[in-house]
Amino acid sequence: MASLISETSQKIFTSETLRAAAKQSERCLVVPVRLRRAIKKYLREQEDPYMRRKVLRLSQSFSDIKDVNLQLVAETSKELVADPLKSMEQSQRWKIKSAYGDIGLTYRDDETVAYVASRMPAVYSACYRVLSEVRRRLPGFSPTKVLDFGAGTGSAFWAMREVWPKSVEKLNIVEPSQSMQRAGRSLVQDLKNLPLIHGYTTLQALTKEVQKSERQHDLVIASYVLGEIPSLKDRITIVRQLWNLTQDVLVLVEPGTPHGSNIISQMRSHILWMEKRKFRKAKVNKEDSKDLIDLRSGAFIVAPCPHDGRCPLEKSSKYCHFVQRLQRTTSQRAYKRSKGDPLRGFEDEKFSFIAFRRGQRPRDPWPLDGMKFETLKEQRAKRNPEDFEIDYEDLVDAEETSDMIPYEEVDPSAYDSDVMETDNIIDNDEDQEETVNANLGGGWGRIVFPPVRRGRQVHMNICRSTNPDASEGSFDHEVITQTKNPTLHLQARKSFWGDLWPSGRNVTTATS
DSSP states (O other): OEEOOOHHHHHOHHHHHHHHHHHHOSSEEEOOOOHHHHHHHHHHHHHHTTTHHHHHHHHHHHHHHHHHHHHSOTTTTHHHHOGGGGGSSSSGGGSSSSHHHHSOOOOOOHHHHHHHHHHHHHHHHHHHHHHHHHHHHHHHOOSSEEEEEOOOHHHHHHHHHSSSSSTTOOEEEEEEOHHHHHHHHHHHOOOSSSEEEEEEESSSHHHHHGGGGOOEEEEEEEESOOOOOOOOHHHHHHHHHHHHTTTEEEEEEEEEEEEHHHHHHHHHHHHHHHHHHHHHHHHHHTTTHHHHHHHOOOOOEESSOOSOOOOOOTSSSSOEEEEEEOOOOOHHHHHOOHHHHHHHHOOEEEEEEEEEEEOOOOOOTTTTTTEEEHHHHHHHHHHOGGGGOOOHHHHHHHHHHHOOOHOOOOGGGGOOHHHHHOOHHHHHHHHHOOSOOSSSSSSSSEEEEEOOOEETTTEEEEEEEEEETTTEEEEEEEEEEEOOHHHHHHHHOOTTTTTTEEEESSEEOOOO
């Protein structure tokens, strides 16, 4: 064994299961065939000869919005994040006068068609990556009632269908653009076993039509929408409304830009501050017993942060974001343009996200607690010379057997990814259960930015918790060497940007 593990830790993790639990990143994602077919059918029905021009115009609109947001004055940003009620009247706490589409980007029919052709697969891939991690970190979580704020054409809903295929029973969507809502309905019209879907143009319309006892949702998601709202005050108001409608988990996803990451950081600080203040007030006033307070109040971060303290990247030149590579669909390859170079068969979607859960963070043990690791020298000293003997007869028999396996080459010109793939591949994938999961304690750090491999060293930037209750964190540069710890070195070499990294408080190196 590469590591000597104590009896208590051995029941939880081995070297192999440790790598499986830490794996959160997705390799090159292939958009599900059902979604690709739906997009092709929708675009075929539009019959638009100027699609490339509209895609280019939509891309320019996104750039214009980003430039406007960067030019906004942010003198009161810190005060608003700390306590937005100081700058708002009590009667207007939960009200905004206009829908976000009116103060951000208004999607008409032309923009909607261009969005489906060019952006929907990329937004789907980011949502799928985020929700997949939520499922892995919360294996018992299976939402039945969902709110999708800023639903657009339904990218988040398609991701939920893949992550929890038979879970969602009721879906409320909030989308001010009627064109977007029509496109979303058109894309899902051929799907079977759809949940009960209700559409609203604003959150005010939802709260007005839905009874107070029915407003709570197991999962609330807002993807790629907060960045279209220029006003920080409106963003905070909307996120507070979404949090009030959340019974269990709230997920926010934004583009992986400095502006998008800044929005996520602001909302992160505000929700944690708000819930900590409520928890302190409940303790002081003694409204309930301590057990009830712990169950009903508080919030912690499921992902990506391993702690609930201040973000260590807050005042640095770096910003927290991740990347998901996806294989471009036929519509993207047809309508997207490249700057001089041939269009690649894949694209990298950068995104920032955060997932909150109500309650108190569990005090789970750290994954490396009690583990002892051998150095490379000690491993070599224990090797058996017989293990290096090669049976050449068995090697020749294996080579002859491999030569007898028939191989038929597929004609690449006859391959159509939207036709030849079947839905059964996806369905079989859905039935696979995760056998090992990383707990929600502070012992799992996050690899931010790509690890750098230099010879027998791996350099990583890790965001980690610094205390057992995960109330504080740090951003550290760590170097893993093969000589000192070959077990963790192997894990580091197999790790990617966005994966978890195990920590322990009593980790030692075995001595001979």
